[in-house]
Amino acid sequence: MTELPEVSLDTVEQSLLPRHRDIMFDLILTWAKIDGAIGAMIGSALDIPISDAAFLLEGWSTSARFNELIKTLKQLPGGDDAAKMFRRHKKTYERFSRIRNRIAHAACAGYLREDPEYVVFLIFEKWADGQMTVESIPIDEMQAADRWGTEFFKLISPALTYDGPPS
Secondary structure (H helix, E strand, O other), X not given: OOOOOOOOHHHEEOOOOHHHHHHHXXXXXXXXXXXXXXXXXXXXXHOOOHHHHHHHHOOXXXXXXXXXXXXXXXXXXXXXXHHHHHHHHHHHHHHHHHHHHHHHHOEEEEEEOOOOOEEEEEEEEEEEOOEEEEEEEEHHHHHHXXXXXXXXXXXXXXXXXXXXXXO
């Protein structure tokens, strides 16, 4: 693994390249689809309208929604295998969520001049006395998170139902 340079304002190019923006945007949109899908699946498992599920789950993190779906599936006849499958996928989701959370909740400072494959985020956390947390995330990790999310959504989307707007 390549040793990354110390991050300072001198080592960061503040304007992002289009490919940086594209992958971050794609990942945010993919995670939003997963969030909505998990919510819809909870509504389906509880046999309640999707709008009621949305009201019930308003403000819940996707991680909490995963937990609720797993719990709900375990209570349904024959739902143990589905619950186990979602538990396995939740572990991968959590690992990739760190990347999504940096994009959504940290200030993007730009990319490393020495290696444009790394996007730099300023995180509102204390690192050490007088220092805040800075993290460089490789684009290929963002792409891996997006690929996993896209495949996961494809896996679960056949279980999603939508009856359309009320008539």
